[in-house]
Amino acid sequence: MKLALRLAAASALALAAMPAAAVTYGNISVTNASFETDPVGVFEDCGGGCLYSRAGNGDIPGWVRSPFSDTGLFRPAVPLRFNSVPDGITVAYSNAGSISQIVGATAETGVTYILQVMIGLRNDGFANPGTASLTINGNSVLATGVAPTVGNWSPFTATYTATLADNGSPIEILLNAPSEQGTWDMVSLTAVPEPSTWAMLLVGFGMVGFAARRRKAAVAA
Numbered sequence: 495m496k497l498a499l500r501l502a503a504a505s506a507l508a509l510a511a512m513p514a515a516a517v518t519y520g521n522i523s524v525t526n527a528s529f530e531t532d533p534v535g536v537f538e539d540c541g542g543g544c545l546y547s548r549a550g551n552g553d554i555p556g557w558v559r560s561p562f563s564d565t566g567l568f569r570p571a572v573p574l575r576f577n578s579v580p581d582g583i584t585v586a587y588s589n590a591g592s593i594s595q596i597v598g599a600t601a602e603t604g605v606t607y608i609l610q611v612m613i614g615l616r617n618d619g620f621a622n623p624g625t626a627s628l629t630i631n632g633n634s635v636l637a638t639g640v641a642p643t644v645g646n647w648s649p650f651t652a653t654y655t656a657t658l659a660d661n662g663s664p665i666e667i668l669l670n671a672p673s674e675q676g677t678w679d680m681v682s683l684t685a686v687p688e689p690s691t692w693a694m695l696l697v698g699f700g701m702v703g704f705a706a707r708r709r710k711a712a713v714a715a
Contacts (some may be wrong), residue, residue, distance in 0.1 A: 522665070
């Protein structure tokens with residue numbers, strides 16, 4: 495009887511430690527995350543074998559550009575503009591403008607959101623790469639990383655843990671170019687539980703496993 499009570503108590507603890515069913519962990523869908531979905535318009539020749547589409551030929555599918563900005567998709571000539579492309583053949587660019595996306599998921603209390611973006615620095619004299627930031631309920635976190643070397647790409651990361659006040663708020667990704675030719679690729683957003691939630695889960699499941707082993711041993715005896 496006492497063993498059954500202990501098992502029931504351990505099971506209740508594990509269930510209490512588990513997050514509510516509404517909380518979603520893992521990858522959050524970002525539309526056109528690697529910018530491989532072509533725009534409505536056509537690509538134009540930008541010399542040396544590269545192609546680009548500016549706003550006048552169709553916006554970037556899945557993304558919203560800042561008004562009047564020279565923004566679009568870019569297929570750089572490798573290695574003329576970049577030494578490589580992180581994913582696929584197309585990247586996004588902006589000249590002193592920005593593109594943004596509000597993802598389908600909303601913020602949930604205690605969940606940590608991790609934005610990762612590849613930011614590039616062109617080979618042909620544009621020395622100021624773009625930036626990336628994650629915004630939830632007016633709280634904006636600028637992605638940080640090691641500055642890319644000329645012709646290459648570098649990963650940048652922004653992390654934010656949603657508070658109770660943030661619950662249900664939109665999650666926005668902003669890619670901004672402070673000057674000419676900010677370039678981005680491979681945007682991803684991940685939701686993970688905060689460390690205290692992981693600890694509660696491990697303790698709860700550990701107690702359930704311990705109680706189950708004790709019960710099995712008692713039955714065998």
